[in-house]
Amino acid sequence: MWLAAGVIAVLAVLVAAPLAGLVARTLDSDADGVWADVFSSPLSANLLWQPLTNSLLMGLGTGIGATVLGAFLAWVVVLSDVPGRRVIGVLAAVPFALPSFAIALAWESVFRNDRLGGTPGLLSALGVAVPDVLSWGAVPTVLVLTAHYYSLSFVIVSAALWGVGGDLVAAAELTGASRLRVATRIVLPAIAPALLSGFLLAFAEGVSNFAVPALLGLPVRFQTLSTRLYGAIATGDAARGYALSIVLVVVAGMVLWAGNRATRGRSFETITGKASRPRRVVTGAWRWPLFCTASLLVAVTAIVPGIVLVVSTVLRRTNSFSGGFTWHYWLGESDSSIAQGMRGVLRDPVVLSALQNTVLLGLAVAVGAGLLGLLGAYVVRRIVRPPLVGATIGFLSYVPFLIPGVAFGAAFIALFGAPIGPLPSLYGTFAILVLAGVAASVPFAFQTSRAALGQVSGELEEAAVLTGASGPRRFGRITAPLVSRGVLGGGVLVFVTMVRDLSLVVLLVTPATPLLATMTYRFASEGFTQHANAITVVIATISVVATIFARRLSDARPTGSTS
Template sequence: MARRPVSWLAAAVVAVLVVLVLLPLAGLAGATVGPDADGAWADVVASPLSGALLWQPLGGSLLVGLGTGLLATLVGAYLAWVVVMTDAPGRRAVGALAAIPFALPSFAIALAWETVFRNDRIGGEPGLLAALGVAVPDWLAWGPVSVVLTLVAHYYSLSFVVVAAALTNVGGDVVAAARLTGASRWQVATRVVLPSVGPALLSGFLLAFAEGVSNFAVPALLGLPVRFQTLSTRLYGAISTGDAARGYVLSLVLVAVAGLVLLAGQRMTRGRSYSTITGKATRAQRLRLGPARWPLAALAWGIVVATAVVPGVVLAVSTVLRRTGSLDGGLTWHYWVGASDPSVAQGTRGVLRDPVVLDALGGTIALGLAVAVGAVVLATLASLALRALPRARALHATVSTLGYVPFLVPGVALGAAFIAQFGTGSGPLPSLYGTFAILVLAGIAASLPFALQTARAAFGQVSTELDEAAVLTGAGGARRFGRITLPLVSRGLANGGVLVFVTMVRDLSVVVLLVTPATPLLSMLTFRYASEGFTQHANAITLVIAAVAVVATLLARRLERRPDLETTR
């Protein structure tokens, strides 16, 4: 490919990244100091209102983030140790189940929690335990404890995947050498294995912390009923009630909190060596647990069953109960296929017969596909430009930075940034609020870190010698890409697209501020039904979302099992 077309391609990629990432954040910051801001910073930070606007929600966010990060890392690391390092029975099945909770929407687990533990604190139909006569305390049914435990059940999968990969790379020779020196099992675990996976543990904590701080659905469903606020719920309330300037300030605070913690974590591991892979490394040795293998395996099984199996069963059963949380009223399929009946759920039809739900299903799938295609195409073009211009350091730095920034921006804050930038017409940019286009653009921006990382990894596996050989035969740039490079990276790009699709289908944080009646989505319908007390309808829609996500995930697994394409260096 000639240098000039590649340069134009690189410039176009950078321009798109600027529009998707830099302009919304700049618009968000500008909206907090513009003429319409009316002292928003002072009101939020230093006024009689700042306690309720900022400091209490900030404390709630930090409590949720730290609790989620610590517990999710502990649970994920324990499961990773059982699966990778021990001879516990059923460890492979534990490993498979441990990856499921993250594929489900976070509000699915929150709704399952509410279905089981809901009490009469806020009125409405009680949960299963309360219906059976069990007195569920308020601190367990609502508030920070229920929020943290629900988020841990959702996000421990992140720590599990990261730590399991690190434990796999702890060579058996390292452990054997430690044992030859007379080290006990405890000393090997605490002085050899644990330090070796230190970066993985930190990464798992940071990922879970950032996700916990930015999550909107779980605090909204389990915290707002008892006035437990986080920054995400507070800024949603501010913007949705017309107090946009203060909401934008809270968005910037949320971005700063998530960004500072992630950057601090990177500095903690900078300059340190955690090498465990050597030229003579052997496969990791499994620890023989002896009689302890059964109770440790039982604990691992209890965790994965409670988080990966029970929520789905609870949601499925609740959708066919005539009365919420009670078997006394009998069973019914009304909430799935029933016609409008004034005596049931205020005349609301079953989800599979409701045109609003069906429109939302089509809109959700269309949004997931559009975002997946857009993010993968943009990531492919960016990777192609970086591959063709390996010495363009400024380009590499710009693309890497702009592609990573959305990871630091919580979903609700990113949605607020798009409202600030594209909510009203500005210059050549029309007003996009209330359109499908703003949902797609925000989704692509939020998905950039995943798509770009996947695309760069896929392109990195293809040797440049193939391009050089094709050049000698006289093949042009477009032909080389279409006939050689694209077939070799297609599987990696497809997997990245499926990941983006699943994330977008189940996401609520990014779209919660952007969805309008003209652009219905399943995730927003679930939140609305749950907030209004239509538990069976909310749970049924959640199962539909989970089914779509699972089908897409199985498709990705099928792509991974296809025979590898053979290449010659």
């Protein structure tokens, strides 16, 4: 039980305490009247209600768009006879591996107009009049978020479609049912829970995303809850920022609660004892139009943003081919005639320090979250007896999933931003970044480890008990090696998330602890487009390589049997 108590204590410090501190900071004497200011003062319209409306609009648009695109591509890959399905399936999973601000920066490089001054995008440079509605505000934000998050719906719906056996479809066709009737009466009801889950997950991500509305919305004062709370805390109005953080947590929690309630008990049983592969639809004359449509979608969202970003980093003049090409923004020394004398990113010591910090942060969080998730899952599956202990660990391990990154960062500032007894303030240190990253990554690490442990028979440890092996020895010699592949795969994905995440760290980073993601945001905000895009290419490369490694790891055959 000492291990269970230790896991609960760590989760309490990393999860429960920051949230409690967040609430406490809005109720102390220094924050008197903050809730009235947020909800019912003359400031509340601009402080809460308009940003909340915009956030819900972002979530709804992202949820609908991501679900439609993801479901269409899932149908093409799983149930159609369209050529190139495997390649389309691989590319459809790429956008989520990219940072959301990478797609936003690519969009800006193409569609930015001259409304706000500065260098316009490629279309404007070619003489195309780009309307404001495509350059700034709600429309480009929703489109970019959709392009980033449709991969979630694609993965979820694809898994559901693989479970729709061909025997069900064949039986319906034998009764004379048309293809439309089969689709609406059998396939759609069977995957309805997956569609709803994909929608709600994309909705929650769209509501809480910070990077995209900050880059495409803030320049025209299009505020969401995440950008508003960031602005409040960054300008010293911490109490109101903390209150907005709590509102954002509640909104995200309500969305996920609604999703769990709506999908509970709704799954149709389509997998029987007799194996049955999905029945592919013969698309006939629509085969090549569907191929072109699907290929265009994945190309525009997975390939074109990368090409745009890479090309933009070697243009001497921002978003213009007229000035020729240069490697200065990658390798150049200081030159007063280019980018106000800034060096290339690979020669800038601050950028190189940020690269080192980013990789170290990703590794530290992956190791910390992986270890905590493994120990928590081990306690729940192998040790714990009182149901309350297991429920407590499961609950604390799930709660961070409900908290948007910006709100989580605010919670850690509220708790660790000031000295606690003999402990100094952690704000501005690398330690607070690691602690926040581990806390935010616990849900995924815990679920990954729990799934891996579920594949290891308890009889192995029972046999070791008969030989007199102690608990730590059984864990280190038997359990840990057998689950290492699954835990390592989960750790790689945690690493990817930390490398590309901006929302969690944007409030926690200081000049003493630079990270690539925050440097990208700063350069983009200050108009250094080539530098911002070059750093984004570095982040995207690290993320995609690590994601491919994780996929190969998960596809590899286990080296031994656990039966």
